[in-house]
Amino acid sequence: MITVEGIDQEFVTSRGSVHALSSVNLSIKENEFVTLVGRSGCGKSTLLRIIAGLQTPTSGRVSIAGDQVLAPRKDVSMMFQRPALLPWRTVVQNVMLSAEVMRLDRNRARNRAQELLSLTGLEGFESKLPHELSGGMQQRVSLCRSLLQEPSILLMDEPFSALDALTREELAGELQRIVMQHNTTIVFVTHSIEEAVLLADRVVVMKARPGRVREIVPVDIPRPRSLGRSAYTAKITEVSGQLHDLLQDTNEGDEK
Amino acid sequence: MTTPTVAESLPNRSNRAAAKKAHQMARVRSILLPLFGVLLIFAIWWLSIIGFEIEKFLLPSPADVWSSFMLNPQFIMVQTWVTLVETLQGLILAILIAVPLATIIASSKVVEQMIYPLLLAINAAPKVAIAPLLVVWMGFGQAPKVVMVVLLCFFPIVLATTVGLRSTPSEFIELAKSLGSNSLETFMKFRAPFALEQIFVGLKTAISLAVIGAVIAEFVGANQGLGYLIVQSGASANTALAFVAIVLLAIISIVLFYGLVLIEKLLIPWAESQRAK
Numbered sequence: 001m002i003t004v005e006g007i008d009q010e011f012v013t014s015r016g017s018v019h020a021l022s023s024v025n026l027s028i029k030e031n032e033f034v035t036l037v038g039r040s041g042c043g044k045s046t047l048l049r050i051i052a053g054l055q056t057p058t059s060g061r062v063s064i065a066g067d068q069v070l071a072p073r074k075d076v077s078m079m080f081q082r083p084a085l086l087p088w089r090t091v092v093q094n095v096m097l098s099a100e101v102m103r104l105d106r107n108r109a110r111n112r113a114q115e116l117l118s119l120t121g122l123e124g125f126e127s128k129l130p131h132e133l134s135g136g137m138q139q140r141v142s143l144c145r146s147l148l149q150e151p152s153i154l155l156m157d158e159p160f161s162a163l164d165a166l167t168r169e170e171l172a173g174e175l176q177r178i179v180m181q182h183n184t185t186i187v188f189v190t191h192s193i194e195e196a197v198l199l200a201d202r203v204v205v206m207k208a209r210p211g212r213v214r215e216i217v218p219v220d221i222p223r224p225r226s227l228g229r230s231a232y233t234a235k236i237t238e239v240s241g242q243l244h245d246l247l248q249d250t251n252e253g254d255e256k
Numbered sequence: 257m258t259t260p261t262v263a264e265s266l267p268n269r270s271n272r273a274a275a276k277k278a279h280q281m282a283r284v285r286s287i288l289l290p291l292f293g294v295l296l297i298f299a300i301w302w303l304s305i306i307g308f309e310i311e312k313f314l315l316p317s318p319a320d321v322w323s324s325f326m327l328n329p330q331f332i333m334v335q336t337w338v339t340l341v342e343t344l345q346g347l348i349l350a351i352l353i354a355v356p357l358a359t360i361i362a363s364s365k366v367v368e369q370m371i372y373p374l375l376l377a378i379n380a381a382p383k384v385a386i387a388p389l390l391v392v393w394m395g396f397g398q399a400p401k402v403v404m405v406v407l408l409c410f411f412p413i414v415l416a417t418t419v420g421l422r423s424t425p426s427e428f429i430e431l432a433k434s435l436g437s438n439s440l441e442t443f444m445k446f447r448a449p450f451a452l453e454q455i456f457v458g459l460k461t462a463i464s465l466a467v468i469g470a471v472i473a474e475f476v477g478a479n480q481g482l483g484y485l486i487v488q489s490g491a492s493a494n495t496a497l498a499f500v501a502i503v504l505l506a507i508i509s510i511v512l513f514y515g516l517v518l519i520e521k522l523l524i525p526w527a528e529s530q531r532a533k
Contacts, residue, residue, distance in 0.1 A: 054433055071436075078434040084427040087526040088449055101435040101445070129526060 001185050002028040002051060002153065007060035009046055009211075020046045021057070022210035028185060030152075035188045035200040037243065043211025044189045045157050051187060052078050052155050064153065074102060077151040081158045083138035085130040085145075092117065092126040095144045102149055109148060116144040119178060136167040140174075147178070156188045160195065169227060172198050176224050193243045197236055198225050205246045215246055316496035321503065324496035332485070336504050339482040342398060342470040343508065346405020347463065354410045355455070358417030359443075368418075379411040384472055391477035401473040401481070408469035409462035416458025420451030453527045456520045463512045467505060 009021040021043040028034050036044040049055040051062050053072040062069045064076065072078075077098070085094045092113055099109035117123055120140040130138055139159060146154060160168040172195055179186060190196055196203045200219050207214040219239055221232050298318050304310070305317045312320060325332060361368045383404065390400035424447050432442040474483025482501040489497035520527070 052434055054430060072434045074436065076434075078430070080427045080430065082425075082427050084425075084431045086428070086446070086449070088524070097445075098435055101432070101437045101441060131526065 001030040001032070001065060002026075002187070003063045004028075004047070004051065005061050005063075007047065007050060007062065008058045009043065009050065009055070010058045019210035021050075022212050024060070024211070024213055026204065026213065028187065030185055031183050033179065033186045033188065033199055033201045034204060035190055035196040035202075036204045036206060037190060037193065037196045037247065038206030038211070038214075039191065039208055039247065041211075042206040042208040044206050046211065047206075048078075048155050048157050048187060048189050052076060054078070074149065075151055076153040076155060077146040077149055079142055079146045079154065079156045079159045081161055083130070083135075083142040085138055085141055087130055090127045090129060091122060091133070091141050094130065094141055095148055098145055098148045104149065112148055112150075113144065116147055117141075120144055120174060134167075136163050136171060139163060139171065143171075143175070143178075147182075147184075150182075151184065153185045153187070156186065158189050158191065161190065161192070168192075168195070169198070173224065173226065175199065180223065193240050193247070194227060196243060197221075197239050198227065203239075203243060205243065217242060217246070313493050313495050316499055320496045321499045324494070325500045332500060332504070335480055335482050335485050335501070336508070338480045339467075339470050339474065339505070340508055342401040342473070342481065343405055343466045343512070345398070346402045346469060347409060347466045349402060350406045350410040350413055350462065350466070351459070353406065354413035355417050358414045359421065361414070362418045362421035362447075363439075363443075375411065375414065378407075383407055383469070387472055387476040390473065396477050396479060400476075401470055401478070404473035405466045405469035408472075409465045412461040412465065413455070413458045416454045416456075416461070417451060420454025420458075421447050423454065424450045449524075452524050456516065456524070459516055460513060463516060464509050467509045467512070471505060 004024055004026040007021050007024040009019075011018045011020055024043075024047060026047075036047060038044050046055065050057050051064075051069065053062075053069045053076070056070075064073065086097065089097070095113040095117065096109060098104075099106065099113075114126075117126060120143060122137065122140055122144070125133065125137065130141070133141070139162075142159070160171050163171065176199065186199075188195075188199055197219055203217045203219060205214045205217060206212065217239065221235050221239070225232065225236065227236070302317055305315060316324070357371075361371060386407065387400075387404060390403055394400040394403065428446050428450070429442070432446050437445070470481070471483035471486070474481040475487055478484040482505055485501045486498050489495070489501070
């Protein structure tokens with residue numbers, strides 16, 4: 001579905017150049033849930049923006065379903081760290097924003113917005129303004145907006161990192177539930193090992209300076225997963241430990 | 257603001273009543289305190305005239321000012337109206353020029369580099385020096401006054417609008433891009449609404465400058481308006497009448513300022529609720 005080939009990204013600033021990504025190769029299958037994990041500065045967000053078509057790489061190419069990505073695509077939607085809700089629009093108007101900009105069929109979009117809002121437990125809040133909602137609810141609205149266009153690929157840039165631990169886990173659970181109902185390929189950037197294990201089919205561990213792929217860890221645990229007690233607690237702990245060691249390692253590499 | 261956020265649990269009744277009472281108290285205070293401040297100044301004014309035996313033509317007492325106004329209230333109100341109209345005409349014209357100009361500046365680096373130094377130069381030129389020229393070019397009518405108001409208040413509006421249009425939070429620009437929004441749509445749906453808050457900051461600065469502009473122009477060449485009234489009262493050593501004009505100018509400024517605040521609250525109610533967070 002998504003093929004990343006030999007991506008190199010260099011940022012030139014007045015204080016010299018930064019090598020953000022170095023020969024990154026990655027192949028993501030359809031309906032796969034992939035998380036990109038790494039410390040800050042490992043280029044995981046940059047990679048996501050390149051896949052989204054928001055950033056042109058210095059060299060290399062990204063293709064989706066065989067077409068090279070040169071600009072944002074309609075079947076790819078992006079969710080950000082901050083909810084990015086327009087403060088003057090109500091919840092439902094914010095969700096409908098993508099429909100307006102992308103010129104989708106109004107009535108159909110409205111029905112779908114309603115459906116998504118009830119799916120994420122936002123029924124009854126349609127006409128509230130963003131500032132009247134809690135952080136978790138705002139991010140739910142943002143999720144609804146990015147799902148409105150029925151994307152085949154959803155790119156998520158640390159979407160839950162500003163939330164408290166419990167809300168984060170709750171939203172991760174909801175995301176799994178929603179994703180299982182739709183056919184969506186997801187690339188999810190995070191710095192949380194828990195989140196990575198909870199959500200991913202495969203975890204891509206990245207290393208900093210220059211940003212590159214260190215290892216790809218498959219997570220073979222049935223869904224829905226939870227951090228609470230379950231038959232798979234041991235397995236979850238094991239994978240978490242493995243990721244932890246890999247990330248620790250990258251830290252030592254940095255200090256050299 | 258008054259609607260409880262969903263994040264809150266349901267507060268019990270007595271809590272809510274107490275909160276409401278506190279809110280009302282704050283409201284009453286916000287009206288009473290400024291009034292008290294004005295009264296205090298009046299008292300000091302009056303007492304110092306009595307205490308230091310200041311002559312009436314140097315500093316009239318509040319009572320002298322009031323009786324000077326009551327001598328011919330209709331005439332004075334007409335002068336006030338003239339100045340008010342000049343101020344508003346100038347301000348509206350300034351907005352009509354400044355906002356489109358700022359839009360161009362904010363969207364093009366080339367235009368910015370070309371125009372900005374010129375704007376700065378125009379802004380730096382002492383406007384009082386231009387006032388007599390305006391009379392030469394446009395005569396004694398309304399036109400030079402309106403132009404002077406525009407000259408004084410268009411710069412802060414340009415500045416604020418440019419800053420406002422540029423300060424759209426980056427995640428919204430990214431969002432617009434990822435949705436494939438064109439630049440007109442990005443402007444209308446994201447940049448312009450976000451700029452409103454800054455534009456109002458500029459307008460609040462501009463509005464007091466607008467009143468000053470009208471008065472300056474009236475000083476130089478006019479046969480009506482509050483500025484004209486001040487010049488006339490100075491010539492005849494009628495200090496009390498000059499004070500009437502000054503007080504009325506202050507009232508115009510205050511009324512226009514709070515009028516703007518009201519419009520801002522109606523137009524962008526979300527701005528305040530965000531600040532409160």
